[in-house]
Amino acid sequence: MELCSKKKLHALSLAEKIQVLELLDESKMSQSEVARRFQVSQPQISRICKNKEKLLADWCSGTANRERKRKRESKYSGIDEALLCWYHIAQAKAWDVTGPMLLHKAKELADIMGQDFVPSIGWLVRWKRRNNVGFGARHVVAPPFTPELPPPAPTPQAQLPLSLKDFSPEDIFGCAEVPLLYRAVPGRVGVCDRVQVLLCANSRGTEKRRVLVSGLQAAPRCFFGVSSEALPASYHPDLAIPWSEWLAQFDRDMGRQGRQVALLLAARVVEELAGLPGLGHVKLLPLSAASTTPSLPSSVVQAFKAHYRRRLLGKLAAVQSERAGTSLAEAGAGITVLDALHMAAAAWAKVPLQLIVSSFVQEGLAPGKTALAPHKASEMPPVPGGLSLEEFSRFVDLEGEEPVSGVCKEEVGTEDQVGGREDGLEPLPTKADALRALGTLRRWIECKGTGPELFANFYACEEEVERLCCL
Known part of the structure; x- marks a missing residue:
C-alpha cells in the first residue's frame, strides 16, 4: 500500500501577496479561485486579506525584502529598528558602512537601551535579510540642483510652496522642545535635574506622538532590568533632541499609514536639519525666526507642565507621609529619571483634546473660522491642597529659577545610603x-x-x- 506523501507548503513572497490583494480588489474572483491560480490553500489567501494593511505598509516602506516569503520578527525589535534608522542616516551621508561597524553600533545601542544583547554575525545576516539591506559600492549623493540654477534654500522642504490650507487639520502637527526640571522643588533647583522633553500632536488633538525625553545620564541605574519596550516614553542619553532619528521614525510611521502630513517647526531647528535626507511623507513648515508664534501652542505646553508638576507634588506628598520629618527637597532627591518618564507620559495623556484644538486655532496654526473658547479649568489641573493658584503657577514655571551646581545623585550612587546591594542596584522583582x-x-x-x-x-x-x- 502506497503511503500518502505530505503536501508541500507553498509560501508566497511579499510581491506575490501584493499581487493577490490587487487581484481580489480589481476582479470578481473569489478567494478559492485566486488560491488555485497561485497554487496555495484558500485559508492562506484569507490570512493575506486579514493582514492587508500590514503587507501594504511593508510594501510601501521600501525597506522590506519583497522576495522574502516569511518574515520572522526579531527578539530585539527595538535594537533592530534603531540600527535601521542609523543605517539610513549613514547611507544618506554616503558613509562606507561595513559589517563590523554595524555590529559595533548594534552593541552600542543595546547598552544605551539597557539590554543584555551581544550581536553575532548570524544576527547581522538575518537583520540585513529582514530589512533588505545590502552593502556594495558607495553611492555618492548627487547634488539636488544643477550648477546653472540659483543657490538652493536651506532645506528641500522650505522651497515647496506649502501652506496650512494644503493639509487637513488632522494632518497638521506641531512639536516643541520643553525644558523640564523633572525633580526640582522650590528652593532646590539643581543643574542635573534638567531634561528636554519633545511633545508633538496634531491640531485636532486626536494624535499625540510618544513623548521623548533627553537627559544627561547615559544609562540611568533606574533602567536596570527594564525592557525598553516597556518604557512609557522614549529616552535619549543626551540633552540635545535627536531630530534626525525622530523625524526619520515619524516619516516611516506616516508612510505606513499612506499619509502626507505637515510638521510645524521652529526656524532654528529647520536650519539645523539642512543636511537631513528628503522626507517622503512629512513636510516641514518652518516658522519665521521673527515670529512669536510657537510651533506647539504655549497653552498646550503649559497644561503639560501643570499636570506633570501636580503629579510630582502628589508623589512627594506620599513620600513625606511615609517618612516623617522628610523635607520636600529630600523627597524630591529620590525621584528618578524612570519616575520622570512615567509622569511625563501620564501628564501628556491628560492634556485635553478640546484644549489642543482651540489652542491651535487661536494661534493661527490650524484652519478655523472662530476659536473655540477653552474652559480655564481644562487648561490647568486642580490646584493641589495647601497651595494658592499663584504659588502653583510659580511652581509650574520653575525652569525660570537659577539652578545650583552639584553632582547628580543617580550618577554618584547615593541610593546606596538607603540600603540594598553594594552596587546600588535593587534585585529584580x-x-x-x-x-x-x-x-x-x-x-x-x-x-x-x-x-x-x-x-x-x-x-x-x-x-x-x-x-x-x-x-
Missing part, C-alpha cells in the same frame, strides 16, 4: 513579589474604605499581572 504586592495593595484599599471605581481599576491591573505571571 519575582513573580512571587508581584503577587504579594497585589495582595498588600488590595488589603490596603479595603482598609481605606474606597469606592467601587478604584476597585474596578485594581481588578484590571490584578488580572493583567496574573496573566503576565503565567507566561
Whole structure:
C-alpha cells in the first residue's frame, strides 16, 4: 500500500501577496479561485486579506525584502529598528558602512537601551535579510540642483510652496522642545535635574506622538532590568533632541499609514536639519525666526507642565507621609529619571483634546473660522491642597529659577545610603513579589474604605499581572 506523501507548503513572497490583494480588489474572483491560480490553500489567501494593511505598509516602506516569503520578527525589535534608522542616516551621508561597524553600533545601542544583547554575525545576516539591506559600492549623493540654477534654500522642504490650507487639520502637527526640571522643588533647583522633553500632536488633538525625553545620564541605574519596550516614553542619553532619528521614525510611521502630513517647526531647528535626507511623507513648515508664534501652542505646553508638576507634588506628598520629618527637597532627591518618564507620559495623556484644538486655532496654526473658547479649568489641573493658584503657577514655571551646581545623585550612587546591594542596584522583582504586592495593595484599599471605581481599576491591573505571571 502506497503511503500518502505530505503536501508541500507553498509560501508566497511579499510581491506575490501584493499581487493577490490587487487581484481580489480589481476582479470578481473569489478567494478559492485566486488560491488555485497561485497554487496555495484558500485559508492562506484569507490570512493575506486579514493582514492587508500590514503587507501594504511593508510594501510601501521600501525597506522590506519583497522576495522574502516569511518574515520572522526579531527578539530585539527595538535594537533592530534603531540600527535601521542609523543605517539610513549613514547611507544618506554616503558613509562606507561595513559589517563590523554595524555590529559595533548594534552593541552600542543595546547598552544605551539597557539590554543584555551581544550581536553575532548570524544576527547581522538575518537583520540585513529582514530589512533588505545590502552593502556594495558607495553611492555618492548627487547634488539636488544643477550648477546653472540659483543657490538652493536651506532645506528641500522650505522651497515647496506649502501652506496650512494644503493639509487637513488632522494632518497638521506641531512639536516643541520643553525644558523640564523633572525633580526640582522650590528652593532646590539643581543643574542635573534638567531634561528636554519633545511633545508633538496634531491640531485636532486626536494624535499625540510618544513623548521623548533627553537627559544627561547615559544609562540611568533606574533602567536596570527594564525592557525598553516597556518604557512609557522614549529616552535619549543626551540633552540635545535627536531630530534626525525622530523625524526619520515619524516619516516611516506616516508612510505606513499612506499619509502626507505637515510638521510645524521652529526656524532654528529647520536650519539645523539642512543636511537631513528628503522626507517622503512629512513636510516641514518652518516658522519665521521673527515670529512669536510657537510651533506647539504655549497653552498646550503649559497644561503639560501643570499636570506633570501636580503629579510630582502628589508623589512627594506620599513620600513625606511615609517618612516623617522628610523635607520636600529630600523627597524630591529620590525621584528618578524612570519616575520622570512615567509622569511625563501620564501628564501628556491628560492634556485635553478640546484644549489642543482651540489652542491651535487661536494661534493661527490650524484652519478655523472662530476659536473655540477653552474652559480655564481644562487648561490647568486642580490646584493641589495647601497651595494658592499663584504659588502653583510659580511652581509650574520653575525652569525660570537659577539652578545650583552639584553632582547628580543617580550618577554618584547615593541610593546606596538607603540600603540594598553594594552596587546600588535593587534585585529584580519575582513573580512571587508581584503577587504579594497585589495582595498588600488590595488589603490596603479595603482598609481605606474606597469606592467601587478604584476597585474596578485594581481588578484590571490584578488580572493583567496574573496573566503576565503565567507566561
